[in-house]
Amino acid sequence: MAKAPARKSKPYSVFPSNSIISFSLRVSEHGLEPILGAAYLMMDRAYVSISGSRARTLEVVLKSKSPAASVELDALGRSFRAELETQKVRWGLAKNNLTIRRYIVEQAVLLGAGSGVPAPESPEAGA
Amino acid sequence: MSRLTTLAEPAAVELKGLGAFNFRDMGGWHLLTNDWGRYMMLDDGEFARFMSGRLAERDPLREELAANGFVRERTDFASMARSYAEKTAFQRLLGPSLHMMVVTLRCNQQCQYCHSSVVDPSRTDADMDLATAKRTVDFIFETPNPAICIEFQGGEPLLNWPVVKFVTLYARKKAEASGRKLYLTLVSNFTLMTEERVDFLFAHDVSICTSLDGPAELHNKNRPFLGSGAAQEKVVHWIERMQARCDAIVGRPFSRPSALMTTTRFSFDYSKEIVDLYVKLGMEQIFVRGLSPIGYAKRVWGDVGYTTAEFLDFYSRTLDYILELNRKGVPIMERMALILLTKIVRGVDPGFMDLRSPTGAVLGCLAYNYDGGIFVSDEGRMLDHMGDDSFKVGDVASSDWDAVLGHPTTRACVVSSVLENQPMCAQCAFKPYCGVEPVYHYETQKSIFGSMPTSGWCRARMGMFDAVFQRLRDKECRKIFDRWLEWDRRWQENGGSSAEPEAEAAR
Numbered sequence: 001m002a003k004a005p006a007r008k009s010k011p012y013s014v015f016p017s018n019s020i021i022s023f024s025l026r027v028s029e030h031g032l033e034p035i036l037g038a039a040y041l042m043m044d045r046a047y048v049s050i051s052g053s054r055a056r057t058l059e060v061v062l063k064s065k066s067p068a069a070s071v072e073l074d075a076l077g078r079s080f081r082a083e084l085e086t087q088k089v090r091w092g093l094a095k096n097n098l099t100i101r102r103y104i105v106e107q108a109v110l111l112g113a114g115s116g117v118p119a120p121e122s123p124e125a126g127a
Numbered sequence: 128m129s130r131l132t133t134l135a136e137p138a139a140v141e142l143k144g145l146g147a148f149n150f151r152d153m154g155g156w157h158l159l160t161n162d163w164g165r166y167m168m169l170d171d172g173e174f175a176r177f178m179s180g181r182l183a184e185r186d187p188l189r190e191e192l193a194a195n196g197f198v199r200e201r202t203d204f205a206s207m208a209r210s211y212a213e214k215t216a217f218q219r220l221l222g223p224s225l226h227m228m229v230v231t232l233r234c235n236q237q238c239q240y241c242h243s244s245v246v247d248p249s250r251t252d253a254d255m256d257l258a259t260a261k262r263t264v265d266f267i268f269e270t271p272n273p274a275i276c277i278e279f280q281g282g283e284p285l286l287n288w289p290v291v292k293f294v295t296l297y298a299r300k301k302a303e304a305s306g307r308k309l310y311l312t313l314v315s316n317f318t319l320m321t322e323e324r325v326d327f328l329f330a331h332d333v334s335i336c337t338s339l340d341g342p343a344e345l346h347n348k349n350r351p352f353l354g355s356g357a358a359q360e361k362v363v364h365w366i367e368r369m370q371a372r373c374d375a376i377v378g379r380p381f382s383r384p385s386a387l388m389t390t391t392r393f394s395f396d397y398s399k400e401i402v403d404l405y406v407k408l409g410m411e412q413i414f415v416r417g418l419s420p421i422g423y424a425k426r427v428w429g430d431v432g433y434t435t436a437e438f439l440d441f442y443s444r445t446l447d448y449i450l451e452l453n454r455k456g457v458p459i460m461e462r463m464a465l466i467l468l469t470k471i472v473r474g475v476d477p478g479f480m481d482l483r484s485p486t487g488a489v490l491g492c493l494a495y496n497y498d499g500g501i502f503v504s505d506e507g508r509m510l511d512h513m514g515d516d517s518f519k520v521g522d523v524a525s526s527d528w529d530a531v532l533g534h535p536t537t538r539a540c541v542v543s544s545v546l547e548n549q550p551m552c553a554q555c556a557f558k559p560y561c562g563v564e565p566v567y568h569y570e571t572q573k574s575i576f577g578s579m580p581t582s583g584w585c586r587a588r589m590g591m592f593d594a595v596f597q598r599l600r601d602k603e604c605r606k607i608f609d610r611w612l613e614w615d616r617r618w619q620e621n622g623g624s625s626a627e628p629e630a631e632a633a634r
Contacts, residue, residue, distance in 0.1 A: 036550075037550060037554070040550050040551065040580065041129035041131060041551065041580055042129070042580075043578060043580040043581055044129065044130075044580040044581050079128060082128060082133040082134075082136060083128065083129060083133055085133070085134065085136075085138070086131075086132075086133040086134045086138075089134060089138070089140050089142070089178075090149070090554045092140075092142045093142065093145055093146075093147060093148065093149075094147065094553075094554075096142055096143075096145070096147075096199070097145075097146055097147030097199060100146070100147060100199070100202055100204075101147050101162060103204060104162075104163065104202075104204055104207045104208050104211060105162075105208075105211065107204060107205070107208035108208040108209075108211040108212040108215070109212075111208055111209065111212040112212045112215075112216070112218075112219045113219075
């Protein structure tokens with residue numbers, strides 16, 4: 001069984017005076033979508049900026065929306081890493097099953113276009 | 128963690144055998160859903176075993192997961208395709224079913240959350256005239272959906288009674304000539320109701336919906352008459368009067384008037400009293416609707432508004448009280464929960480435009496202003512009243528259906544409200560049952576796409592889904608919910624309109 005990567009320490013920098021924590025993340029290690037996805041999900045807690053190369057390394061900068069000392073920034077960093085690891089699983093599920101999802105949607109569309117659709121139960125759906 | 132929730136640390140995951148699904152930590156258990164609308168509720172131990180590939184081949188849980196499309200190598204393609212086709216049947220409809228006609232902007236009430244969206248009763252220039260009414264009905268019958276629901280709105284529509292009567296008769300005639308199914312609904316504050324008007328509405332099978340925010344002291348604070356006077360007593364009088372008349376007519380139990388409530392910050396102390404009043408009046412349902420900070424309500428948010436957390440607390444308390452009454456044999460349902468349950472448990476779309484992907488705007492509903500302007504939704508029309516016509520997609524005098532459907536604003540609303548296009552929604556466990564509203568996000572975030580991590584819309588919907596799923600897991604609640612769903616199924620079979628009334632009450 002393959003274990004999901006443990007949440008090991010990532011290279012990051014903390015700037016308490018600016019309430020900022022930044023991560024330097026290799027795209028080949030984490031994947032582009034999980035990095036972007038995790039950064040997006042932080043937007044309720046932090047201002048997020050992303051720079052660097054989509055092919056090599058991305059720098060994700062999180063500026064806390066409220067003044068944050070080192071402790072709070074560490075918590076913000078742990079939160080981001082948890083999001084990143086979970087994003088890898090969510091994207092893994094999506095990508096592994098892309099063909100299946102596409103096939104089922106195609107079948108559903110064909111069903112809808114033909115006579116094989118289950119009888120809708122509401123007047124509107126029956127229209 | 129984000130509202131999507133994260134995996135426990137460290138999480139062992141074996142992706143190979145897992146099907147396509149989203150998951151959510153519900154606190155002690157996990158919710159799994161897939162695009163086909165199927166769901167499973169696993170305790171944390173079961174979830175960990177499943178995700179790590181440690182569920183035995185003959186484990187009954189694995190069988191159940193497989194039957195619902197969560198095990199990759201055992202996906203029943205035909206069954207999942209059928210579920211998906213049924214769940215998304217509304218996407219194959221040819222046009223809108225719900226047509227909201229604002230027959231006047233005039234109103235004789237000065238509701239806390241609405242009163243600048245309407246005009247003084249003396250302003251007859253804000254009435255829809257007969258020629259515009261006729262053109263509006265003609266346009267509605269140009270749209271291709273064989274089932275049409277026309278909802279009279281305002282302002283207070285009874286202030287323009289001649290147009291209500293005309294549209295009723297004209298639309299009935301056109302429906303008969305074209306063989307189309309027609310539903311008519313009047314959304315009124317009842318203050319101008321008369322026996323003669325009830326006679327007409329009953330005779331022409333017009334459903335009647337009103338606004339009832341609760342006990343007199345609350346309702347009259349939320350919805351005072353212009354100039355003063357008690358509004359609640361009139362609402363209660365006419366609900367009782369119409370119910371008595373309905374009950375006297377054999378075979379008309381489904382024509383009883385319905386009511387909607389709008390939650391303001393003043394409602395929070397009246398959770399039980401509001402429900403008790405609905406029960407006392409013999410109402411089958413109560414729709415606990417939150418206020419949206421758009422249109423006029425945005426300006427008075429500081430006076431009547433609240434945080435999402437405050438609303439969700441109120442919603443949960445009210446739902447629990449309703450469930451408590453049900454356990455004692457008192458039959459009362461909460462409409463929002465019923466809408467979500469219809470999607471979750473029955474796997475069909477209940478016709479609630481706000482929770483569709485893509486949104487119901489234009490594809491499911493249209494709003495017609497008193498002057499003939501056509502808007503993607505009533506929320507879009509309200510923005511126009513505040514001076515922003517961004518969501519206007521035509522005019523009954525000059526537009527045809529093709530022009531409205533192909534309007535750039537229509538297309539933008541569709542693209543921005545497909546949940547697969549929303550980064551957070553695409554991974555959300557509530558995706559199969561949810562929807563986003565472009566007008567809301569345009570108003571609150573200046574983007575029709577919105578940004579879900581900071582969206583009040585998303586926070587409120589996720590909170591309500593959480594509330595319903597938490598109770599769905601409880602066996603006793605589940606039995607009550609099943610009774611509600613059975614009632615609703617029978618109501619539909621007996622000719623109830625599938626289009627949820629939009630009702631100006633929730634502005």
